[in-house]
Amino acid sequence: MDARTEHxxxxxxxxxxxxxxxxxxxxxxxxxxxxxxxxAFAPFFAFPIFFLTLPVFVWLIDGSADWRRAFSAxxxxxxxxxxxxxxxxxxxxxVEADKFAWLLPFAVTLLPAGLxxxxxIAAAVARxxxxxxxxxxxxxxxxxxxxxxxxxxxxxxxxWNLVGYALTYPLPxxxxxxxxxxxxxxxxxxxxxxAPLIVLGDRREPLSIRKIIDxxxxxxxxxxxxxxxxxxxxxxxxxxxxxxxLRIVQPSVPQREKWMAEYQRRIFDDHVALSLANPAGxxxxxxxxxxxxxxxxxxxxxxxxxxxxLDILANILPPGTTLITGALRHDSSPAAGAxxxxxxxxxxxxxVLNERAEPIAxxxxxxxxxxxxxxxxxxxxxxxxxxxxxxxxGSFGVGQQPRPxxxxxxxxxxxxxxxxxxxxxxxxxxxxARPGVLINVTNDGWxxxxxxxxxxxxxxxxxAVEEGAPLLRAANNGISAVVDPYGRALQVLGxxxxxxxxxxxxxxxxxxxxxxxxxWILAIILSVYVGFAVSLRKNGR
Numbered sequence: 002m003d004a005r006t007e008h009x010x011x012x013x014x015x016x017x018x019x020x021x022x023x024x025x026x027x028x029x030x031x032x033x034x035x036x037x038x039x040x041a042f043a044p045f046f047a048f049p050i051f052f053l054t055l056p057v058f059v060w061l062i063d064g065s066a067d068w069r070r071a072f073s074a075x076x077x078x079x080x081x082x083x084x085x086x087x088x089x090x091x092x093x094x095x096v097e098a099d100k101f102a103w104l105l106p107f108a109v110t111l112l113p114a115g116l117x118x119x120x121x122i123a124a125a126v127a128r129x130x131x132x133x134x135x136x137x138x139x140x141x142x143x144x145x146x147x148x149x150x151x152x153x154x155x156x157x158x159x160x161w162n163l164v165g166y167a168l169t170y171p172l173p174x175x176x177x178x179x180x181x182x183x184x185x186x187x188x189x190x191x192x193x194x195x196a197p198l199i200v201l202g203d204r205r206e207p208l209s210i211r212k213i214i215d216x217x218x219x220x221x222x223x224x225x226x227x228x229x230x231x232x233x234x235x236x237x238x239x240x241x242x243x244x245x246x247l248r249i250v251q252p253s254v255p256q257r258e259k260w261m262a263e264y265q266r267r268i269f270d271d272h273v274a275l276s277l278a279n280p281a282g283x284x285x286x287x288x289x290x291x292x293x294x295x296x297x298x299x300x301x302x303x304x305x306x307x308x309x310x311l312d313i314l315a316n317i318l319p320p321g322t323t324l325i326t327g328a329l330r331h332d333s334s335p336a337a338g339a340x341x342x343x344x345x346x347x348x349x350x351x352x353v354l355n356e357r358a359e360p361i362a363x364x365x366x367x368x369x370x371x372x373x374x375x376x377x378x379x380x381x382x383x384x385x386x387x388x389x390x391x392x393x394x395g396s397f398g399v400g401q402q403p404r405p406x407x408x409x410x411x412x413x414x415x416x417x418x419x420x421x422x423x424x425x426x427x428x429x430x431x432x433x434a435r436p437g438v439l440i441n442v443t444n445d446g447w448x449x450x451x452x453x454x455x456x457x458x459x460x461x462x463x464x465a466v467e468e469g470a471p472l473l474r475a476a477n478n479g480i481s482a483v484v485d486p487y488g489r490a491l492q493v494l495g496x497x498x499x500x501x502x503x504x505x506x507x508x509x510x511x512x513x514x515x516x517x518x519x520x521w522i523l524a525i526i527l528s529v530y531v532g533f534a535v536s537l538r539k540n541g542r
Contacts, residue, residue, distance in 0.1 A: 367401070
């Protein structure tokens, strides 16, 4: 092959064609590329798809005459991306279809449309600083990284499937979260994935062997370095907390039955029966178990106000065994067995009960799900029939902030995370004290057998790597697991599997870089990108 050849027709023609698109064809290509990008995440983990789809995004901005057209390109790409990543939300509206099915089409379109605004804004801002040379790729990565960070923080935040999660599978690659966190990895991904085709499709310089090598290196070398770091990190021997034996219960209660009054006792008894047997189904009455973990809102009532439930729990818990359970409670904190006042707030909580079924620690959820656990502008929206999806009238209350740690006998300091609270990088540990274990109780039964539960579990695993602490995850329908500080799932119960996990507790490791610096890592990466962008614009290369 000669040192210099013609452009490869496929890449140069594709770039020219995409830049020249107008109208509905442009919108369709943008949405299709965004939609295909969802294959990069769980359960598919086909992250190389970003090598094809993100260049399309850049070329769409290349073909935008002004910031308005760039905004439309970014919005359509984002709509396809978020629709494919979040279609499973519609499942929740079918649990009580008679009440909520009419909202399904609005939920599965309006949420992606709203989130796509972040990507539209990123494209518009990037276009204001655009250039014809390679500097534009740094501008692209800076703008979209910042809006991804904003997406995780504005209006309570919803950082579902940040682009950086594409660089967290397989397991050696996942270790990079300990250095950069999900937001830092997003900045890296937004440069690494589009770079090869952007270089090869650039008409400013003729194609050469050097250019081909540069293009391959831009994509392969950073990923190879991350893999090498991960392999080194995983070579560390694993250690366990002494004298701790866990049992995690996954009852797999159908969501349609969860809050029906006629099923309350059966569901409670089912949790008890599962707790008293080992993973093989052999009854052992919790012999040797130090900590029993039940999922979110495991008991479909307020357990602290049920003397019958508390008596049963006191009878089944052996001396020295502690129950950690997701539960509803009222903030008036009535004495055990007493009914709360009518104006008490309901809280979605984690309760810790000792062997006498006495509450010894609590954590109350602080990141509530919009329209799931609280309704914004509730008084107004109630007039048109909009109410929260979860059981009970009125919005849930918000727990103590900053998020406190729980003191649980026999365990290191424990950080409670209810349901999607495990989504928020850099924001789960809110005080100066470091947790020795993360406890995530959840109920993904709302979302059927869709991609949602798999993605939720994967993102929870990343929090363990970022914080250097093991994760105990108890889910109603799955996925329940014991995850070590390296993201290894030591024990797993899959989606819709009914059973228990018995496991030791991995020890936390020295807080990794991201746990110590948080999103300053993102700021450092973006500062480097700014330096490169300014330098390249000045010299015109």
